[in-house]
Amino acid sequence: MRNGLPASAYLDPGRHQQERRAVFAREWVAVGDSAQLAEPGAYLALEVAGYPVVIVNDAGVLRGFHNVCRHRSGPLVWDGTGSCRSLVCRYHGWSYDLQGKLLSARDFGAELDTEEFSLADVAVDAWRGLLFVNLDGAAPALTGWLGAIVDRCAPWEMEGFRPFHRSSHDLAANWKVYAENYQEGYHIPLVHPGLHRQVDSSRYRVELDGPVALHSAPTRDGSVTTGEWLWRFPGFALNLYHRGMSLETYWPTGPTGTRVRYTFFASEDCPDEEARATVANSVTILDEDRTICEAVQRNLASGSSPPAVLSPRHEDGVALVHELVARALADG
Numbered sequence: 001m002r003n004g005l006p007a008s009a010y011l012d013p014g015r016h017q018q019e020r021r022a023v024f025a026r027e028w029v030a031v032g033d034s035a036q037l038a039e040p041g042a043y044l045a046l047e048v049a050g051y052p053v054v055i056v057n058d059a060g061v062l063r064g065f066h067n068v069c070r071h072r073s074g075p076l077v078w079d080g081t082g083s084c085r086s087l088v089c090r091y092h093g094w095s096y097d098l099q100g101k102l103l104s105a106r107d108f109g110a111e112l113d114t115e116e117f118s119l120a121d122v123a124v125d126a127w128r129g130l131l132f133v134n135l136d137g138a139a140p141a142l143t144g145w146l147g148a149i150v151d152r153c154a155p156w157e158m159e160g161f162r163p164f165h166r167s168s169h170d171l172a173a174n175w176k177v178y179a180e181n182y183q184e185g186y187h188i189p190l191v192h193p194g195l196h197r198q199v200d201s202s203r204y205r206v207e208l209d210g211p212v213a214l215h216s217a218p219t220r221d222g223s224v225t226t227g228e229w230l231w232r233f234p235g236f237a238l239n240l241y242h243r244g245m246s247l248e249t250y251w252p253t254g255p256t257g258t259r260v261r262y263t264f265f266a267s268e269d270c271p272d273e274e275a276r277a278t279v280a281n282s283v284t285i286l287d288e289d290r291t292i293c294e295a296v297q298r299n300l301a302s303g304s305s306p307p308a309v310l311s312p313r314h315e316d317g318v319a320l321v322h323e324l325v326a327r328a329l330a331d332g
């Protein structure tokens with residue numbers, strides 16, 4: 001019987017910092033839909049696993065930077081979306097062009113060499129309407145990173161989907177508690193009574209393919225829950241269904257905090273009512289997962305948490321999370 005991780009892995013601030021650097025600063029992280037950046041000058045700024053990032057449309061080319069000024073670390077833009085011609089620091093007004101080059105350092109005079117003060121780059125890429133960032137200078141190609149997901153999505157007309165709803169949710173649980181929960185259907189009958197009525201959770205399968213997990217469960221008659229449930233380590237999940245899809249992406253906000261972001265897409269022929277029902281259904285499922293994950297987190301922190309054991313039938317996907325985290329930490 002395989003064991004889980006010790007409780008300290010879900011609590012320790014040092015471990016959190018290691019995982020930010022070794023996992024989330026190395027892997028591609030989905031940040032939403034590329035439609036947000038369709039217009040030249042559009043930007044999106046957000047914190048990804050604690051790293052402040054800004055992505056801009058520079059005359060049709062997407063570029064990413066650390067949202068940190070080269071003067072004294074002020075923010076170039078506040079988090080959110082907007083439009084700009086240059087990036088002007090909110091602290092003392094240094095300005096940068098959309099390629100990250102310093103245009104002017106207010107009142108510094110000629111002795112400062114602007115060439116030496118460009119913004120630090122972040123890799124950005126878009127795939128089929130989804131937007132990703134990678135903080136690692138040696139990021140692998142995005143499609144290679146997505147692995148089996150690329151082929152699984154090939155039959156779907158993803159480009160024809162329109163972003164319908166975006167939301168962000170903060171959970172009081174370590175990101176691994178949430179990832180483990182995502183990676184098994186064992187909890188469905190107890191935690192998700194509504195979903196349990198829609199799918200036959202006794203036949204829930206998690207098929208592993210390297211860092212990718214392909215989830216499936218036969219639906220009960222009349223259910224709309226058909227399609228593909230795809231997951232990729234550490235925090236990417238894509239759910240394709242009858243007339244749309246949802247992107248779910250999550251990352252740590254601290255040792256005991258996780259942010260989950262959703263982008264819902266609807267096909268052209270999907271009535272708004274159906275799209276709204278899909279959103280409501282997902283929010284219910286997230287609330288159910290939140291309740292159980294936060295309870296698990298409190299128990300892990302209580303000091304009364306026994307060593308975890310993993311089900312050979314249901315929890316291979318959980319073991320995969322542990323294996324890939326361990327590998328990333330070993331690689332530094």
Ligand code: FES
Pocket residue numbers: 069070071072073074075089090091092093094
């Ligand atoms: S910190 Fe940006 S101008 Fe001072």
Ligand SMILES: [Fe+2]
Pocket residue numbers: 181182187191192289
């Ligand atoms: Fe769940």
